[in-house]
Amino acid sequence: MADSDHEYSNHSDEDDAGALGGGGRSLASRPKERAQARWEETVNRNWELQEGADGSIEGVLGGLEEASKRKRLLKDTTPLQRGIIRHTLLVLDQSDAMNEKDLRPTRHLLTINYAIMFVREFFEQNPISQLGILGMREGLAKRLSDMSGNPNDHITALKAARATEPKGNPSLQNALDMARAALHHTPSHGTREVVIVLGALLTSDPGDIHDTIKACIRDKIRVRIIGLAAQMHICAEICRKTNAGDETAYNVAVDEVDYKQQLMSITTPPVLRATDTEAQKQNQAALLMMGFPSRIAEERPTLCACHGNLTRGGYLCSRCKAKVCNLPATCPTCDLTLILSTHLARSYHHLFPLKNWVEVPWSRAQKKGSVQCFGCLSAFPAVPGEYQMANRSENGPANARTKRAEGASESSRYECETCGEHFCIDCDVFSHEVVHNCPGCQSRAHPDVAEMPNGG
Amino acid sequence: MDMNTTTSNKYLFAYVDSGQSVKGKMNAVDATDRAATQQEVEAPSLLTIILDTNPHAWALLADTLPLSKGVANLLVFINAHLSINYANRVAVLASHSERAEWLYPTPAVHNNNEDSNGSSAAVQPPDDANKYRPFAQLEYALLTNLQTLLHTTTPAAISSSPSTLLAGALTRALTYISKQSLSTGPSQTGNTSFNYSDPSSVAGGNSLNPSDDATTSRSNQRLTTRILILSVSGDLSSSYIELMNTIFACQRLSIPLDILKLAGSATFLQQAADTTGGIYLSLTTPVQRAGLLQYLMFAYLPDPAARENLVMPGETEGVDFRAACFCHKRVVDVGWDLSIVWESFDDGELWEEACGCCEGEEGEDGGEEEEGWGWRGGDAGE
Numbered sequence: 001m002a003d004s005d006h007e008y009s010n011h012s013d014e015d016d017a018g019a020l021g022g023g024g025r026s027l028a029s030r031p032k033e034r035a036q037a038r039w040e041e042t043v044n045r046n047w048e049l050q051e052g053a054d055g056s057i058e059g060v061l062g063g064l065e066e067a068s069k070r071k072r073l074l075k076d077t078t079p080l081q082r083g084i085i086r087h088t089l090l091v092l093d094q095s096d097a098m099n100e101k102d103l104r105p106t107r108h109l110l111t112i113n114y115a116i117m118f119v120r121e122f123f124e125q126n127p128i129s130q131l132g133i134l135g136m137r138e139g140l141a142k143r144l145s146d147m148s149g150n151p152n153d154h155i156t157a158l159k160a161a162r163a164t165e166p167k168g169n170p171s172l173q174n175a176l177d178m179a180r181a182a183l184h185h186t187p188s189h190g191t192r193e194v195v196i197v198l199g200a201l202l203t204s205d206p207g208d209i210h211d212t213i214k215a216c217i218r219d220k221i222r223v224r225i226i227g228l229a230a231q232m233h234i235c236a237e238i239c240r241k242t243n244a245g246d247e248t249a250y251n252v253a254v255d256e257v258d259y260k261q262q263l264m265s266i267t268t269p270p271v272l273r274a275t276d277t278e279a280q281k282q283n284q285a286a287l288l289m290m291g292f293p294s295r296i297a298e299e300r301p302t303l304c305a306c307h308g309n310l311t312r313g314g315y316l317c318s319r320c321k322a323k324v325c326n327l328p329a330t331c332p333t334c335d336l337t338l339i340l341s342t343h344l345a346r347s348y349h350h351l352f353p354l355k356n357w358v359e360v361p362w363s364r365a366q367k368k369g370s371v372q373c374f375g376c377l378s379a380f381p382a383v384p385g386e387y388q389m390a391n392r393s394e395n396g397p398a399n400a401r402t403k404r405a406e407g408a409s410e411s412s413r414y415e416c417e418t419c420g421e422h423f424c425i426d427c428d429v430f431s432h433e434v435v436h437n438c439p440g441c442q443s444r445a446h447p448d449v450a451e452m453p454n455g456g
Numbered sequence: 457m458d459m460n461t462t463t464s465n466k467y468l469f470a471y472v473d474s475g476q477s478v479k480g481k482m483n484a485v486d487a488t489d490r491a492a493t494q495q496e497v498e499a500p501s502l503l504t505i506i507l508d509t510n511p512h513a514w515a516l517l518a519d520t521l522p523l524s525k526g527v528a529n530l531l532v533f534i535n536a537h538l539s540i541n542y543a544n545r546v547a548v549l550a551s552h553s554e555r556a557e558w559l560y561p562t563p564a565v566h567n568n569n570e571d572s573n574g575s576s577a578a579v580q581p582p583d584d585a586n587k588y589r590p591f592a593q594l595e596y597a598l599l600t601n602l603q604t605l606l607h608t609t610t611p612a613a614i615s616s617s618p619s620t621l622l623a624g625a626l627t628r629a630l631t632y633i634s635k636q637s638l639s640t641g642p643s644q645t646g647n648t649s650f651n652y653s654d655p656s657s658v659a660g661g662n663s664l665n666p667s668d669d670a671t672t673s674r675s676n677q678r679l680t681t682r683i684l685i686l687s688v689s690g691d692l693s694s695s696y697i698e699l700m701n702t703i704f705a706c707q708r709l710s711i712p713l714d715i716l717k718l719a720g721s722a723t724f725l726q727q728a729a730d731t732t733g734g735i736y737l738s739l740t741t742p743v744q745r746a747g748l749l750q751y752l753m754f755a756y757l758p759d760p761a762a763r764e765n766l767v768m769p770g771e772t773e774g775v776d777f778r779a780a781c782f783c784h785k786r787v788v789d790v791g792w793d794l795s796i797v798w799e800s801f802d803d804g805e806l807w808e809e810a811c812g813c814c815e816g817e818e819g820e821d822g823g824e825e826e827e828g829w830g831w832r833g834g835d836a837g838e
Contacts, residue, residue, distance in 0.1 A: 124708075291790050295730075318790045336790075342731060345700040352697060371564045375631030378639075379564075426638060427631045435705040437698045439631055442624030445554035445617055 066408035066425045082269035083191035084347045085288075086129035087147065088122070089179045090115060090195050094137035097200035097229065098166040103256055107199050107228055108166045110256065115197075116158050118263050123151040125267045127343035128328050129190070132182055133157060134175055138168030139204050141178040147186075149328060170198065172234070173205035176212045180219055189288060192221045195266055198235065199228040209234065216242050222270065226262050227252035244273055269350060290337045291318035293327070305332045349436035357416050357428055357438075359409035368422060370413060375427035375439045381412055416440050500543035501759045502636055502681045504629045505530065507559070509550045509602070510620040511609065513688035513719055520742040521718065527602065529749040530686070535591050536757060547632060548598055549625045550605055554613040556624035559601045560594060620689045623698035630705055633681045640679045682712045682734070684756055690720035703728045714756050718745060733760070735770045 092115060098108040115133070122131060132147035133154055145157035175196065183192045194216075203209070216223060216238075223242045225235045231252050239249035253259035293315040301310040305322040306329065314323040317331040317338055324331065328339040360368075366383045373380065413422040421440030423431070431438060507530065514523045534546050548559040581596035683706065692699060703724075706713050712734040715725045722738065729736035735755050739745050755769050 289790065340727075342700065342703070342727060345697070346704060348697045349701055373631075373635075375628060376635030377558070377561060377563055377632060378635055423631075424635075426635055430631055430634045431627070434634075434708060435627055435630055436701045437623065437627045439624065439627040442627050442695070442698055443556035443621060444624070445613075445621060 066412070081272040082347070082350050083272050084126060084128065084269050084344075085190035086126050086193060086269065087183055087186040087190050088129065088193045088195060088266075089132045089134060089147075089182060090118070090197075091134045091136060091141075091175045091179065092144070092161070092197050093170050093199045093228075094135045094142075094161075094164065094166040095168055095170040095200045096166060097170075100199070100229075103228065103259065109162065110259075111197055111199075112158050112162050114260055114263050116155055117260075118267065119151050119154045119158070121264060121267045123149070125346060126269060127346060128337070128339055130186075134178055134182075135161065135164075136170035136172075136175050137164070137166065139171050139174070141171065141174040143178070147182055169202060169204040170200050171205050172196070172198070172203040172238070173207060173209045173212045176209075176216060176223070176238075180212075180215060180221060183219065183221060191270060191272075192219065193270065194221055194223045196223065196225045196235075197228065197263075198225055198232075201229050201232060203234065209238075213238055213241055222249070224249045224266060225251075226259065228259070269347060288337065290339055291331070292341055293318055293324075293338050296323075352436075354432055354436050354438055355417065356432070357414040357423065360411050360413035360415045360422060361409075362411050364415070365411040365413050365422070368415075368420070370422040373413075373424040373427055374421040375423050375431065378424055378426075380422070380424070383411070419444055498541050499678055499680050499761070500541060500545065500640070501537075502545045502547065502633065502679050503534075503537050504547045504549070504633060504681065504683045505534070506549045506551055506622070506625045506629060506683065506685045508620050508622065508685070508687045508689055509552050509605065510618075510689045511553060511614050512618050513620075513690070517688065517719055517745070521745045521748065526686070526718070526748060527599070529752065531595050531598070532749055533752040533757070534594065536753060538590065538594075540757075545636075546594070547629070549629055550602065551620045551622050551625035552605060552609065552613075553617050553620055556621045556628055557601070557605055558628070559605070560598045562597050562601055618689075619691055619694060621695070622685070622687070622689070622692060623695040623702055626683070626685075626699070626702040626706075629683055630702060630709075630711075633683075633711065634709070637679050637681065680759055680761065681709075682714060682760060684714045684716070685725070687715060687717050687725060688719045690723070692723050692725070696724070699724065699728075703731060706732045712760055716751065716756065718748075729770075735768055737770050 092111055094108065098106065098111065100107050103110045119131065122129070128149070130147045130149050131151075131154060133144040135142045135144050144161055145154045148154075176194065179194045183194075186192060221242060223238050225239055227235060227250070229252070231250075236247075236250045240247060243249045251262050253262055295313065295315055297313045299312075301312045302323065303309070304311050304314055304325050305317075306324045306326075309325075311323075311325060314325050315327055315329075315338065316323055317334065317336060319336050320331060320334040322331055322333040324338060328337070328343055330337055362383060365380070371380060371382075372378060408425075412424060414425065414428045415422050416438045419438065419440035421438075423439070427439070507527075509523070514526075534548075537546060538544050547561065550557050550559050581592045584592060703713065706728075711732065713728050713732040714734040715729045715736045717725065717736070717738040722736075726736050728734070737751060737755055739748070739751065744751070758766055758768075
């Protein structure tokens with residue numbers, strides 16, 4: 001949401017003081033036919049629904065539901081380089097502005113709830129990464145939890161943070177400086193990210209924040225900000241400069257759903273830019289040695305190397321045979337990173353993203369003759385009468401049918417272009433978001449094998 | 457045939473639902489709270505069975521455990537599962553060498569012709585007064601579909617691959633389970649049901665207070681699901697990524713993956729059972745295979761809720777968690793990983809983990825290696 005109003009698109013970045021008197025910029029009047037601002041296009045206009053040919057709006061409503069389910073699916077599925085070893089700092093705003101009740105129950109409580117979900121999802125998607133949490137309160141940056149790979153530490157700290165009342169003003173500079181210090185010792189083969197949730201419309205800093213921004217750029221820290229109130233120029237500048245000109249790193253949440261969606265989208269491993277890979281090649285920090293221990297079960301309890309507790313099972317380090325309790329871990333004896341191959345495998349679906357499925361028009365549904373979803377065996381709506389006839393003209397009843405909402409298929413079928421099977425909307429969402437496999441492609445070793453007579 | 461069986465299943469559910477609305481009305485009549493008594497009704501359970509019908513592997517087992525005997529034992533097990541709770545359901549998939557097909561419920565026929573009305577040939581089992589009707593229908597459908605599957609297998613299909621399409625069968629099972637969970641679970645606040653639009657939702661609730669879900673009376677109407685895999689094939693590494701995707705999906709949805717191995721090496725199925733909280737058992741000797749039904753009943757009949765109160769087999773063994781190298785597919789316990797996940801267009805090949813054997817050949821600065829280990833990294837001590 002970079003430009004909410006097209007009038008301000010020419011606002012210059014470096015010229016803070018002199019912008020007000022800038023020539024050629026009309027302040028008060030808008031042109032007669034003003035173009036719709038970008039945010040207005042996404043507003044849901046329920047009163048403009050069109051009725052179908054038979055007077056019912058059921059077709060349009062069903063289409064709206066399917067379209068909203070699919071909206072999140074239609075994203076770019078190009079395989080790109082992504083960093084899977086992430087060192088991320090989550091900075092939460094604990095200033096006065098977070099007591100506002102525009103997000104239920106208050107901004108602060110909702111942020112804590114979403115942060116707990118974020119922590120769980122982050123460690124599920126990025127098992128070998130590390131996370132730390134900071135808070136901005138009364139002009140200072142406070143450490144809520146240290147950088148670690150254990151989600152329970154963070155969740156405990158967040159639950160304790162619910163009790164502290166938000167107070168004072170936030171300070172972006174202090175938060176960024178503390179983040180820089182925490183990320184200073186992280187190895188260069190991982191990504192360094194800071195995610196800031198800012199509800200206030202100001203930042204009270206002890207010095208010049210531009211120096212901090214320059215230091216962040218030098219340290220290769222990428223900052224993303226989620227605003228809760230309105231767009232701020234300094235936030236946009238921080239995000240743009242640390243992300244090499246990428247405007248999409250700064251977003252303002254419009255409601256709870258949007259806020260959660262933006263926060264959860266950060267759990268996806270970030271795309272590496274060309275500058276990162278150049279730096280990596282220079283560092284030659286490309287390959288890391290890791291151990292894949294097996295679990296053992298012992299007859300008699302022995303001491304574990306990580307806590308010193310007596311346990312009857314655990315994982316033996318592949319190099320030095322020290323016993324650790326949980327994975328992922330770093331061996332306390334020889335510093336070898338120990339992980340399960342399943343932890344790495346969680347990132348594979350980014351490597352081979354599932355292609356989007358296309359909507360199926362009635363003509364194709366008629367040709368293929370699918371009566372039930374390939375994945376879940378639920379029935380599709382039957383092909384309507386006018387399509388049953390062999391010679392079908394393009395005009396006539398076909399066009400009188402109301403177009404369903406954008407993104408929804410008129411026949412409720414969605415086709416995978418590789419295997420040609422038809423699926424329902426629920427299987428579409430499920431396959432793309434949870435399983436990342438196409439049931440049709442996986443169930444056929446060679447797509448030209450003749451199908452079974454019972455249409456399986 | 458399929459219409460009848462699905463109708464009978466839906467009928468069983470309709471019985472449960474209408475019972476509740478009657479109870480609701482009765483509350484007003486005599487002022488007792490009948491909602492409290494609903495807690496004792498057990499949750500219906502959907503058992504999805506994936507039968508590995510790899511012809512190569514079953515041919516090797518033919519003298520100790522032929523496929524017909526295995527299927528007969530499986531049918532007894534299915535009948536036992538259906539008998540435990542009248543609302544229990546079952547679904548069976550076959551994972552064959554070149555396709556994964558439904559054995560039960562029978563899928564409908566595609567209507568490619570304009571004159572057919574799309575219904576499959578409704579075949580009924582022969583009327584037998586001594587056989588419980590749902591059992592008879594299920595057995596008939598399963599055996600008919602299995603026979604069709606085997607008869608339509610071409611020699612080319614068999615010779616194309618020695619392995620089986622387990623990932624495909626698992627994916628189809630998962631989509632079916634997700635749809636069944638959606639249609640039977642009431643969608644209220646969405647707190648305890650899985651919400652697909654929400655990337656962070658976890659089955660069992662998004663609520664941060666874990667005691668919220670345990671006491672709601674809705675929990676006994678939720679469908680509990682589990683998957684049982686009867687596996688005979690050995691090497692599954694050709695579809696490793698797809699298989700891991702399905703395993704993570706099961707983990708996310710809290711669906712236990714139980715695995716009974718009749719033949720073949722364990723590869724990654726042991727990890728799968730361990731990650732999802734399922735039971736892994738391997739039958740290696742003919743004596744053990746002869747006791748197939750006993751193993752099925754003992755280990756795999758109790759649902760996850762009952763398993764908490766029972767001592768289950770397979771928990772005390774260690775699990776082999778080693779990984780496979782991407783380039784040579786060898787199992788390794790120490791390897792080299794890329795810190796990023798990427799697709800390389802320069803080298804023309806795709807690699808993420810490298811075992812020690814090929815490490816020396818791939819780097820552009822291979823001459824800098826020491827002692828043959830050659831692990832690179834700016835912060836080697838990290």
